[in-house]
Amino acid sequence: MSLLDFARGPALQWSLGIFVVGVLWRLLGVLLLRTRKDLSEPRRDAAWKGLRLIALRSWPRKEFLGGTAFGEVLGYAFHIGFLLALFFYVPHVLFFADIARGLFGTDLHGLTGLNWPTLPNGVVTLLSAISIAALVAVLIHRIVSPVKRLISNFDDYFSWLVTIAPLATGMAAFAHLGGWPYERLLAVHLLSAELLLVWFPFGKLMHAFTIFVERGSTGMLFERKGASL
Amino acid sequence: MSSPLLGEFLRSRGVTRRDFLQFCTTTAALMGLSPALLPRVAAALEQARRPSVIWLPFQECTGCTESITRAHGSTLESLIFQGISLDYQHTLQAAAGEAAERARETAMQENWGRYLLIVDGSIPTGNKGFSTVAGRDNLSLLQHVAGGAAAIVALGSCAAFGGIPGANPNPTGAVAVSAVVKDKPIINVSGCPPIPVVITGVLTQYLTFGKLPELDALGRPRSFYGQTIHDRCYRRPFYERGQFADSFDDEGARQGWCLYKLGCRGPTTHNACATVKWNDGTSFPIEAGHGCIGCAEPGFWDKGGFYQPLSTGQWGSARTLGMAVGVGTALGVASAALARKRQKDAEDA
Amino acid sequence: MTGTTPTPREPDPLEFDQPRVSIRKPEHRFDSQGETPDASRVERAMNSFVRDFGRTAAVYMESCIHCGMCAEACHFYEVTQDPKYTPIWKLEPFKQAYKREYGPFAFVYRALNLKPKVTVDELQQWQHLLYDSCTVCGRCSLMCPMGIDIASLVSQARHGMFKAGLVPHELAAVTERARREGSPLGATPKVFADRCEWLSDEHEVEITIDKPRAEVLCAMSSIEIMKYPESVVATARIMRHVGADWTFRLDGYEATNFGLLTGDAAAQKELTLKIIHAAVACGASVVVLPECGHAYTALRWMGANMYGKPLPFKVMHIAEFLAEQVRAGKLRLRKLGKSATFHDPCQLVRRGGAIEAPREVLQALGVELREMYPTKGANWCCGGGGGVVAIHRADELRHKVFKIKMEQIEQTGAELPVTSCANCRQTFDDGQAHFKWDKTMHSLLELVADNLVEAEP
Ligand code: HEM
Ligand code: SF4
Ligand code: SF4
Numbered sequence A: 001m002s003l004l005d006f007a008r009g010p011a012l013q014w015s016l017g018i019f020v021v022g023v024l025w026r027l028l029g030v031l032l033l034r035t036r037k038d039l040s041e042p043r044r045d046a047a048w049k050g051l052r053l054i055a056l057r058s059w060p061r062k063e064f065l066g067g068t069a070f071g072e073v074l075g076y077a078f079h080i081g082f083l084l085a086l087f088f089y090v091p092h093v094l095f096f097a098d099i100a101r102g103l104f105g106t107d108l109h110g111l112t113g114l115n116w117p118t119l120p121n122g123v124v125t126l127l128s129a130i131s132i133a134a135l136v137a138v139l140i141h142r143i144v145s146p147v148k149r150l151i152s153n154f155d156d157y158f159s160w161l162v163t164i165a166p167l168a169t170g171m172a173a174f175a176h177l178g179g180w181p182y183e184r185l186l187a188v189h190l191l192s193a194e195l196l197l198v199w200f201p202f203g204k205l206m207h208a209f210t211i212f213v214e215r216g217s218t219g220m221l222f223e224r225k226g227a228s229l
Numbered sequence B: 001m002s003s004p005l006l007g008e009f010l011r012s013r014g015v016t017r018r019d020f021l022q023f024c025t026t027t028a029a030l031m032g033l034s035p036a037l038l039p040r041v042a043a044a045l046e047q048a049r050r051p052s053v054i055w056l057p058f059q060e061c062t063g064c065t066e067s068i069t070r071a072h073g074s075t076l077e078s079l080i081f082q083g084i085s086l087d088y089q090h091t092l093q094a095a096a097g098e099a100a101e102r103a104r105e106t107a108m109q110e111n112w113g114r115y116l117l118i119v120d121g122s123i124p125t126g127n128k129g130f131s132t133v134a135g136r137d138n139l140s141l142l143q144h145v146a147g148g149a150a151a152i153v154a155l156g157s158c159a160a161f162g163g164i165p166g167a168n169p170n171p172t173g174a175v176a177v178s179a180v181v182k183d184k185p186i187i188n189v190s191g192c193p194p195i196p197v198v199i200t201g202v203l204t205q206y207l208t209f210g211k212l213p214e215l216d217a218l219g220r221p222r223s224f225y226g227q228t229i230h231d232r233c234y235r236r237p238f239y240e241r242g243q244f245a246d247s248f249d250d251e252g253a254r255q256g257w258c259l260y261k262l263g264c265r266g267p268t269t270h271n272a273c274a275t276v277k278w279n280d281g282t283s284f285p286i287e288a289g290h291g292c293i294g295c296a297e298p299g300f301w302d303k304g305g306f307y308q309p310l311s312t313g314q315w316g317s318a319r320t321l322g323m324a325v326g327v328g329t330a331l332g333v334a335s336a337a338l339a340r341k342r343q344k345d346a347e348d349a
Numbered sequence C: 001m002t003g004t005t006p007t008p009r010e011p012d013p014l015e016f017d018q019p020r021v022s023i024r025k026p027e028h029r030f031d032s033q034g035e036t037p038d039a040s041r042v043e044r045a046m047n048s049f050v051r052d053f054g055r056t057a058a059v060y061m062e063s064c065i066h067c068g069m070c071a072e073a074c075h076f077y078e079v080t081q082d083p084k085y086t087p088i089w090k091l092e093p094f095k096q097a098y099k100r101e102y103g104p105f106a107f108v109y110r111a112l113n114l115k116p117k118v119t120v121d122e123l124q125q126w127q128h129l130l131y132d133s134c135t136v137c138g139r140c141s142l143m144c145p146m147g148i149d150i151a152s153l154v155s156q157a158r159h160g161m162f163k164a165g166l167v168p169h170e171l172a173a174v175t176e177r178a179r180r181e182g183s184p185l186g187a188t189p190k191v192f193a194d195r196c197e198w199l200s201d202e203h204e205v206e207i208t209i210d211k212p213r214a215e216v217l218c219a220m221s222s223i224e225i226m227k228y229p230e231s232v233v234a235t236a237r238i239m240r241h242v243g244a245d246w247t248f249r250l251d252g253y254e255a256t257n258f259g260l261l262t263g264d265a266a267a268q269k270e271l272t273l274k275i276i277h278a279a280v281a282c283g284a285s286v287v288v289l290p291e292c293g294h295a296y297t298a299l300r301w302m303g304a305n306m307y308g309k310p311l312p313f314k315v316m317h318i319a320e321f322l323a324e325q326v327r328a329g330k331l332r333l334r335k336l337g338k339s340a341t342f343h344d345p346c347q348l349v350r351r352g353g354a355i356e357a358p359r360e361v362l363q364a365l366g367v368e369l370r371e372m373y374p375t376k377g378a379n380w381c382c383g384g385g386g387g388v389v390a391i392h393r394a395d396e397l398r399h400k401v402f403k404i405k406m407e408q409i410e411q412t413g414a415e416l417p418v419t420s421c422a423n424c425r426q427t428f429d430d431g432q433a434h435f436k437w438d439k440t441m442h443s444l445l446e447l448v449a450d451n452l453v454e455a456e457p
């Protein structure tokens, strides 16, 4: 079996399986913990309005902006770049369409009812480059900022690595870098994405899911009290 | 056999200086040489001695030979091909049997260490009787002839990578030249078959500079195999816009949209089809409406159906995914239960 | 540096002649309590920490991405730029313990020892971070991009620290005293009764105590009783002014809850239940809490949960009560005609939600309100909450923090700094004395009481 076949076959299935198992395990493992009913008299009845914190916390209050804007902008740069490249690069879309076909017997259009748009390669290349640059800056920031350095652990560095890896290998494959046969580059790219899938549920990348739970529950908790969001 | 200079030979066949220079220009361009080098190419070619070439066909379908001899009836490429001193090619030569083998032995002795060996077809490593020439098995013949070769051109995907004889389940144990000969420079000119000008181009390059062209990781001349079909495909703009033909007779196919979804291997295939094209530059498969099947890449026959899109991943079935969901849920529920129990224990403590 | 409490030990003497009330600066600090062996200290801390855990806290623990932004919100980091004061770092041992003992992958972490067991040394080291340098002000909780309520986790961690017997000397001492005497700072029922009697004579105001049935039950904080007795008088005046059917009760007058600050859940519950039972006993429909931020958190937001069912009465902070009276037109106030600025007590405003009430009252006093920057929910903490002001060894750090406050207030150019928390107030008094500052913090309650326009008899 060639490396590419391995990446497309067993590695893909296993990583997807591990991803699904891990995400459910971790999410249910905390979401099914007990909750106590809050018996205090709410100040505001419509606690659900606190869900607005999910959107609200996407940018710091102006009072905090001074020290955090830099990190936020970098964060946005690599998240947007990453997500757009992930979901709107032509071969990716076709790849996902293939999942849909393989798993559910229908294409993306049938599955989501959407006409999945795609981005021109040039734009994706630019986005990936921005993402990579922002991620490098994020790493440097993590290393030079005393606060971030102190509170960082293996998870932070490894998650960084598995995030930048698919971007970097994707660019390398796109540019036929390094004189490697394209298929090996492609296989490495796939494998790096699979590494991301495998690591995802076990490290901090899980924030992509938990962030909504956290912001939502904090928002509702605070809204109930009329406290500042 | 005598070996006059190539220039003389061509002139004797009525090739004008103009045509010759035109050929040099095209070839140089194909090889990615700068125009400044043109006079050098021309001079070198003119002065080149007609090198002795021995061509050994093994497990092959003669497609490669067809490609080079038939496709370009009276072009310069074919003349160049004739220009070489083809001392042994049992499909083409008039002599047969003992006489042919003797001719080969003579040529080998006269040019020991200098002749060029062209191989088409793969070499069976299983039963020796699978393929023989004049009673001699392919493997030992190859090893014998390779011994005095200056370099070997593995012509076509079979010789270069094992090709169709080497495809699953490979009953003859077919292998590429490079799997057998380790001590000689090998140029893989892959393709099933390779494009004629690519063959002559490689020969030209070898004749001109007297050394091997720059090769890629798979031993193919970079000048012809440096880019993918996809890199130079005229349907590329459709790909970029996400416009794909979904079947061979839908509106997209009629509009000439990208064939990716119909299994085109262009993105992973390194060859010059999209620029050089076939049949005197008339067209190439994608232009004719069919995706590239990746014939110039190793193992192209074993990479899944030709009509499955390239991005195909084996995602498993909905059932395996369902199992993952089940396992994940079970683990999540169990770990939450365990945590609750620890909590209760702590409370009782 | 720290020792174990020799038992029995003389109760620490209290100190009332200083700008802040606390126990007298201990000659020898005893920052660990009881004679438990180290291993079982850790065990207890973790057990208690784990016991409190619910879904929300667990999700918080799962998903800090170590972005470090919370540091920007914390005044202790702001003034020192020392990374160890990063809010989430204050929870590091507990985060480790959570992953190891309780999270979904706990058994993997344990099996592979990926997160080492927390040691007693670490816990001891973290005492400084969890107590001396966190006022549980919740400013960081407003910053965290993940939406983690970091302050609530600090409170949980304090429960663990208490169980481990690793509470700073002063907090352990006052909590112990509160349980023993009914008041952390010596305001025993007898002292309170005596004070009320004396105040009543001195200020010619009727102070109702132990009325068998009353509509409104008032409570005071021990800081007020011992240091700002005018607040007791002010409460009585205002109640009379609005014509409330009210009383203090000697079985439930003390709203200060050091159990909450220390992390002693049992003490917290005991102290809270006293007020609840007193209110139930006199059939009160409203309990009016004093100018004390954490008393508000303790009863308003946690009381019913301690009681185990919804409270049969309303709980209001005095500022909310005053605002309600203003709205009802029952408070007739002299217009001050001065400029004022309001310091937001964290527990009342940011975390408690009573954001506008104190401002409405100031409006009614006719002051020109000059807001600080930042203000309301994002206002800087005074640096003394969460029990910090009681801890002597934290003074230096707290004074650094106080500079932020002085600067903020100076910038408004307002004549009167006003707040509505006695603990903030004593932190300001202490800061004022330390920096020889010319501004004195005022109590909203007292300002109102001093400016009542009484109807002609
Ligand atoms: C879909 C929703 C997602 C949301 C709302 C989200 C949100 C955030 C936020 C608010 C931060 C902190 C910003 C900062 O440190 O500058 C962050 C950090 C980070 N995110 Fe996401 N994220 C999402 C998905 C992802 C995904 C899919 C990945 C990668 C696979 C990812 C990788 C990271 C990494 C590596 C960091 C840490 C950067 C550092 O080292 O400081 N995120 N995310
Ligand atoms: S037809 Fe094939 S080679 Fe051409 S653009 Fe589409 S995928 Fe690429
Ligand atoms: S288009 Fe592809 S399959 Fe067709 S000849 Fe060229 S390389 Fe081979």
Ligand code: SF4
Binding pocket: C073, C074, C075, C076, C086, C087, C090, C133, C134, C135, C136, C137, C138, C139, C140, C141, C150, C151, C154, C381
């Ligand atoms: S609660 Fe306040 S003092 Fe404590 S860490 Fe957060 S910002 Fe700092």
Ligand code: SF4
Binding pocket: C063, C064, C065, C066, C067, C068, C069, C070, C071, C087, C088, C143, C144, C145, C146, C147, C148, C150
């Ligand atoms: S701001 Fe939130 S996510 Fe960032 S380090 Fe602090 S607690 Fe963690």
